[in-house]
Amino acid sequence: MPQIAKSWSFRLSLLLVLPLILASTALAANAPKAEGPSEALFLIQVIILVVVGRLLGEAMVRIGQPSIMGQIIGGILLGPSVFGLIWPDMQLSLFPTDVAQKSMTNAVGQLGILFLLLLAGMETDLGLAIRLRRAAAGVSLTGIAIPFALGFTLGELIPADYIPDPDKRLVTALFLGTALSISSVKIVASVVREMDFMRRNIGQLIVASAIIDDTVGWVIIAVTFSLAEKGAVDLPTLARSVIGTLAFMAFSFTIGRRIVFEIIRWTNDRFKSDLPVLSAIIAIMGGMAIITDLIGVHTVLGAFVAGILVGESPILTRQIDMQLRALTTALFMPVFFGLTGLQTDLSVLSDMPTLIFAGVVILIASLGKFGGAFAAAKIGGYSRAEALALGCGMNARGSTEVIVATIGLSVGVLDERLFSVIVAMAVITTMAMPPTLRWALKRLPMREDEKSRLEREKFEETSYMSRFERILLAGDRSESSDLAARIAGHFAALRKMPISVLDVTGNPEDEEQVEKSDERAAKMVEAVNRAATRVVENAEGEADVKAADIHVTVRSKEGKLIDLLGEDSEKGHDLLFAGVEPTAARGGGFDKRLTEMSTAFAGTTAIISSRGTMPKDGKALKILVPISGTTRSTRAAEFAAVLAKAANCEIAALYITEPQAARSRPRLSDVTDVHREAFKKIDEIAGFYELEIEKIVQSSGSPELSILKRARLKGFNLIVMGVSRREGDRLSYGTIADTLLESSDRSIVFIETE
Structure with a gap:
């Protein structure tokens, strides 16, 4: 028993069963008092979804899978597919079909969709997509078009009993095509990052293509949703949705970008209460979601675009980003994906025709996405190994398809059977993507560039x-x-x-x-x-x-x-x-x-x-930065390099050796090795900022005098010096800095680097 207790599987099983036992007790105590929706039951549902989702998410991460897979699987286990078969009465008591009770958790789930899209937008690197726009657009659009066409065709050909409303076959086909065609940027980026391929050429192309996939996908979903509400193709409605979406996107990425930044900046700078920027971001997300709803498209598009704009805000601090990520990851993600799993009834796959249909959907989704991305990569001039990695990387649906399926179910164009098939497809393709991508990426050699x-x-x-x-x-x-x-x-x-x-x-x-x-x-x-x-x-x-x-x-x-x-x-x-x-x-x-x-x-x-030799605007700076091989002076050199790069001016690093120290060395090479190591760091800085940094070695018993003499001799008009503050009531950076402050006729920047 002690050995068993130490195993991860035993502890996980125990932790999964414990919430159910506690829930049973709470339900039994609450049952006589229950009239209408129960707040206690709502809390129990949320707690169970969070705990089970977190535990299974942890288990998935430990075997190299995305954590959201654990959250979806947790919901499936708690739903009719597993828990409902083992203990149907308890499952129904814990997650009743009562509309009023379900609406409470569904409200959290709907908020979860918006927060997930907000977070996905914040993680979207538009700069990367723009930088690789040609190759990424080709891969993305081809990878969308082929599986979309196959999925749409499948939707048009499937028997009528697979469609909840045969009159809405076109919209059902559009939803099916969309669900099969879009990659999940969150899953793709997380796996590429885990493989340490985020900065490799192919890794960047995979992520950039997934970003375009997601962006185009949410526009398609928004337009498809407007059609779903009408039930058929209505040209005025379609025109309003398309024109409204284009106008919304154009406004958002021009004037809207500035407005969002100003709101965040003003809130951050003016408010004194806790977490004001977080509230502002939620308000921005809600406002943009309402706007997209008013123009007849789904709120998810507004939340996603809001996330992109918030993520580009130049004053979005790491702390604010972590606060929002923590709220979404800890609460909304496990609840939303858990509810998705609860709505998934895998028992429908016991029907052989449905199982075959699910296999066809998975096959079309995988081959269509892989084939489209692979073909586009080959046409774009990439090697076979790179095209293979790209095809594997794009074949991950995850959260995106789950949200698409949830929207389709909510508007009545998907029934529970089609919904379960799409969720199963999303789970299987997502879980297949990490090992296949790892296999493909390991085959790629490193290029010189x-x-x-x-x-x-x-x-x-x-x-x-x-x-x-x-x-x-x-x-x-x-x-x-x-x-x-x-x-x-x-x-x-x-x-x-x-x-x-x-x-x-x-x-x-x-x-x-x-x-x-x-x-x-x-x-x-x-x-x-x-x-x-x-x-x-x-x-x-x-x-x-x-x-x-x-x-x-x-x-x-x-x-x-x-x-x-x-x-x-x-x-x-x-x-x-x-x-x-x-x-x-x-x-x-x-x-x-x-x-x-x-x-x-x-x-x-x-x-x-500023001292007397400082040139006015428009005239060149000439920068001298004293270095000593310490971290302090190296950091000052980088500060100076930013100025030199921006001003396109001359810059020199001055290394001063003390004659007494040089004489005490047994060999002259010992002295030169010291400053060579210092200059090695300077070369790294120069390489990064693409600068030519002059390197000077000077022997002097008085560093401050040597700095001034060199500045006067070569016409340097700005000295950048790394300093560290000394203890005491009066500001002091040490003897050299204090002496330069009092005697220098050159402008100086004292930058605290420790």
């Missing part, structure tokens, strides 16, 4: 700059403030980082000064936009640098500066550009105001000080 790109993308994953999401620019319209605005503009354009501008002058309690403060902030916004626009113009049409990605707003000064900085760091600002004067205090060290600002801001601070 892939290897080079993967190295660059690996750098991006671990890069210092990738950790930052949003900049707060704090300035006072001084020369240092103008330089900070210019630098911020470079980051806004190249790194697509949203920027909030805060004027730090004036008394926040004086209305007249607050008004002038907002005017000064508006001028800083102009400076940021001017610099960012120049970066876009100089990029010469590079796909990754677009004017649409520049987001600069004014942060209203409503309260004390120290409080504002603390609030802003809590609102997602993680990088502070402080451009104020005086930078240095009269008695030495940094000005007291900078000490207060750096202390109040919880993120990383970059102090920017």
